[in-house]
Each structure stands twice: as structure tokens, then as C-alpha cells.
Amino acid sequence: MTKLGLFAMFARLAEPPDPGTGAWRIRTDDGREGIVLMEAGRLCWANHDLGGRLSEQIERRYGVSRAVIDQVSRSCRETGRPFGAALVELGHLTPPQLSSVLREHTCRSILSLVKSGIRDCEWVAHQGDGYAPETTISVTQAACRCVAFVKGLGAERLEDSLEAMLAGDAAGMLIHIGSRLPYAASEATMSWQNLRGWLTWTLRTDSVCPLPSRGYATGRGAVGGWVMWRADDVVGVAVTTNDDAQRRLLLRVASTLADWTVEQPA
């Protein structure tokens, strides 16, 4: 099997056999193994031997002491209680903090897998009802977070900037024109094909109609429409599926774009 790059890897992850609940067992060039768990087509956990440990990320990001982590970890092994949920129940993490650190761990593990050279990627369907994860992330969001991590950017801050504009009315993403890469994807559902298609179209549009900074373009079709906006070297593109959402989105872009803030890649 040819080695998979980051986008090829996500293209593979994006198409698990129905119903999309199970595990990708991944073997890397160095003979190690990794795993990516999925729940109904969304990523819920990834791990790789060379990836950072979740406990280390919890300690680094939220200052939960090693002693506490070890104690909770031991207790969970004995009781079978999920580790992350236990940290929340005991008040060491808030649910959003748990969600954030789990997502970061998943993305960093996938990056580690890709960096190690993926040689084999095998799907194992889950035999039960699923993993009942508290936190999942879409394949498109994970791909964009990985790009942001690689570029040293704050993935969550970029997503916050995007969601400030979308406000649940549209699916969309932020694209860095200089690198031609997507840095953030919406919480609203966007398929892998959407991401690839909208990215290609946005870059093509930029080549024939480069929006000025703080400029925008919009089109409306029979149902819904699109809005594209720009702030310096970052372009946002959003797609709506009904007229009301399109009106709200356009009004928001038109009225807030002048003051909209987004982290600019170097």
C-alpha cells in the first residue's frame, strides 16, 4: 500500500463502511500500530504509540497534577469507569475542557500516525452498540485541526472565529489563501467531498476574483446559497440550505466583517 499523506488519510477515514461505527486499525512503517475509533462516521478517539499521552496533555493544559491523574487512572482501571468522565465527575476538568483535550489528543495522534508513514489501514466493525463517546469530532473538523496544529495555530480559536460568523446557519470553513489549506471547519455537518469541492472552488474563485480584505461575495440559488468573505489572507466560505439562514448569514457577514477577528497564519 502506498503511504498515505494527511489528506489521503482523512479521505480514507471519511468513508467507513456503514453504519460507520468501529475502528480503523492502522499499521505504520516503523511496525507500530495505531487506532482510530469512529462512531456513526465521526471520530471519537485515536491513539498511536508515538503520540503524546492524554494524561500528559491534561497535565500540561489544565494543571491537573500527575499524582491526581495516576490516582484517577488506577481507580478507573479497577472500576472500569471511563477515565475522562471520572476526571469531570471529580471536578478536575470541566466538560468543555475534557472535550477539548480529547479532540486535541485525537488529532495529534492522527498526525503522529501520518508522520510515521501509514502502511495499512483496516476497518473493524464494532460488534456492539458503539463506543458511547461523550465527545466526537467530524472528519472535516479533525482534518482542519490537524492542519492548524501543523502550522502552529490555535485550532479552537480559528473555529471560534468561524462559528462567530456562521452561528449555526451554515456549514463552512476557513481557508488560508497563501498555503491553499483549510484551517477550520464548521461544527455544522460538512462531508469530506464538500470540503474538497468547496476548497477547490474557493481557490479557483480567488484566482479569478480575489476579494479585497474585508470584502465579500454571495450567491443565492433555488434553495439556500453561499457567502465568501475575506480578512487579510484568510477566506471564509459558508453554504446554507434555506433562504432564512442565507439572509441571516449574509446580514451577519455584511454587518460584522469590518470588525471580525481571525488569527492570521504567518
Add this chain to the structure above:
Amino acid sequence: MPVIDLDQLDQLRRDDPHCLGLAWFAGAPLALVAASGEPGHAAMASWAAVAKAAPVLLRDGPVVSPEVLVRSAQAMLLLAERDTGVVAVVVAATGATTGLALVQARMMASKIAGIAGAAATGAVRAIGTNGASGATG
């Protein structure tokens, strides 16, 4: 390719002090049929650039859109797909005048489409090329 009454285009543009330029495109690939004024838009500086961008914006996007608006700080470009081709209208617009500018641009686009339609059916005879308008065949 039908010919269009260029004086009518120039008159249309003069009638609206906010109008910076208007144009009609037709054919495949899309080509400029007639224009008055210049696009003068930050995103698209020439009518040739508009002709190149119009199909991408109108037809190739995530949602096919018969009408596309491109807004910069000072100007608004309206692209409208009509039976006879594509109409482009550029109007000066500041933040406070966006809504009004859009209404004016749409009205202008309808009038140009009407003129283009008449030209396409031969109801209007060409009266020559107005060099000042920047029209091409």
C-alpha cells in the same frame, strides 16, 4: 453575436450617478458584448476579468446562483444570469447605502437584460460603436 445600442447603455449609466459601469456578456466561453464605463472594482479591475470570473461565481459554486454580488469597501458588483447572457452592473456603495445600491443595481440589470434581449431578437439596430464606452464586439 447580436449587436446592442451602445447609446442606450451609456444613457443608462449616466441616469444613475452611482453607476460606475455596466456590461453585457454572452456566448461560451463568456465574452464581452458591450459595456459602458469600467468595472473599477477591487476584486475585478477589467471587463475581461469579469468575463472570466462570472461563470465560476454564477455556475460553479456550491449552490448554482443566477445572481451574485461581490462587495468591496467602495463598490458593489452585481452579476446576473439572464436568458440572453450575463449582465454586470457596478455601483458605488458605502456601508450605509448597500441596500439601496443593490436595488439600483438590480433595476439596472433588468434594463440591460431588456436591451440585450431586444438586440438578440433584432428589435434594436446597432447604431455604431461608441469608442468612449469601451464596447467590443
